[in-house]
Amino acid sequence: MPYILQTNGLTKAIGGKNLVTNVSMHVKRGEIYGFLGPNGAGKTTVMKMLTNLWKPTEGSIELFGQKLTPTSYGVLKRMGSIIEFPTFYDHLSGKENLALHCEYMGYYNPGSIENALEMLNLTDAGKKPIRSYSLGMKQRLGIARAILSKPELLILDEPTNGLDPAGMKQIRDLLKMLCTEYGITIVVSSHILSEIESIADTIGVINHGVLMKEVTMKEISEMSLAYIELSVINTKKASYVLADKMGLDNFKIVEDGKIRIYDHHISTQELSKVLALNDVEIVAIGKKAETLEDYFLKMTAEV
Numbered sequence: 001m002p003y004i005l006q007t008n009g010l011t012k013a014i015g016g017k018n019l020v021t022n023v024s025m026h027v028k029r030g031e032i033y034g035f036l037g038p039n040g041a042g043k044t045t046v047m048k049m050l051t052n053l054w055k056p057t058e059g060s061i062e063l064f065g066q067k068l069t070p071t072s073y074g075v076l077k078r079m080g081s082i083i084e085f086p087t088f089y090d091h092l093s094g095k096e097n098l099a100l101h102c103e104y105m106g107y108y109n110p111g112s113i114e115n116a117l118e119m120l121n122l123t124d125a126g127k128k129p130i131r132s133y134s135l136g137m138k139q140r141l142g143i144a145r146a147i148l149s150k151p152e153l154l155i156l157d158e159p160t161n162g163l164d165p166a167g168m169k170q171i172r173d174l175l176k177m178l179c180t181e182y183g184i185t186i187v188v189s190s191h192i193l194s195e196i197e198s199i200a201d202t203i204g205v206i207n208h209g210v211l212m213k214e215v216t217m218k219e220i221s222e223m224s225l226a227y228i229e230l231s232v233i234n235t236k237k238a239s240y241v242l243a244d245k246m247g248l249d250n251f252k253i254v255e256d257g258k259i260r261i262y263d264h265h266i267s268t269q270e271l272s273k274v275l276a277l278n279d280v281e282i283v284a285i286g287k288k289a290e291t292l293e294d295y296f297l298k299m300t301a302e303v
């Protein structure tokens with residue numbers, strides 16, 4: 001079985017409007033899959049369908065190699081999730097909330113609640129009522145609840161939303177640990193690249209309800225984001241020389257007078273020489289590098 005989770009042309013429409021369109025995502029067993037997209041892009045909508053909270057208008061979902069249907073209880077028991085913000089009974093303690101959840105899910109395993117609380121660093125806090133919890137503690141308790149039944153797959157919708165940088169780091173470290181030490185596959189959404197960049201093995205980018213790209217971090221690290229930026233007086237003439245005289249095709253005119261060359265076997269010296277020989281006046285030439293942020297921003301700006 002190649003993927004633990006796969007969707008095929010998933011579409012959700014409400015009131016004649018598509019919230020997500022034709023999403024085909026591929027999550028490998030044992031990886032952290034970062035689901036990246038700006039607010040309103042459709043991350044929650046997809047996650048609601050993955051967890052059977054919403055029925056797809058079109059398309060299908062395969063979980064653990066089985067097609068998800070409205071009665072796939074066995075499949076759903078093998079996953080844990082937080083969709084939108086985790087809610088609890090405020091007057092009950094963390095521990096009591098988890099116990100209620102176990103009862104509700106028909107799941108009983110001695111020690112699982114203590115284990116989950118310990119893993120999330122909530123052993124002491126577990127005895128206290130939820131109303132005394134900070135946002136970060138609630139997020140952690142949400143994760144504790146999601147891992148109670150020792151799921152193989154975790155679906156987490158923006159688990160660091162509203163946390164401060166230290167709280168965000170704590171969650172990132174935790175997800176990494178759950179993945180490496182317990183072999184749990186994790187799909188985690190965020191609208192902030194830096195939050196998932198350091199932990200994800202694969203990033204799926206969604207924008208306006210469309211999955212723009214799935215790219216592994218390995219592919220990203222092998223991809224050179226460097227380019228040469230060339231400023232000239234005569235853009236037309238310069239691009240003619242680049243294409244016809246130098247045989248380059250991997251360049252882009254970003255604005256009049258400014259060209260970016262992504263070809264990596266050409267040096268700035270050689271470029272300057274050939275352009276000068278062909279009477280192209282160079283205003284400036286230099287090497288630059290696109291950041292990963294630029295790379296993804298460009299992708300989401302293209303729609």
Ligand SMILES: Nc1ncnc2c1ncn2[C@@H]1O[C@H](COP(=O)(O)OP(=O)(O)OP(=O)(O)O)[C@@H](O)[C@H]1O
Nearest residue numbers: 014019037038039040041042043044045046158191
């Ligand atoms: N129940 C609903 N009925 C109609 N439209 C909805 C409903 N829920 C969400 N939407 C719309 O669907 C689009 C996608 O929303 P969704 O919540 O999936 O995005 P998101 O990527 O999770 O964003 P956020 O991070 O803001 O939650 C948005 O334009 C939203 O306004």
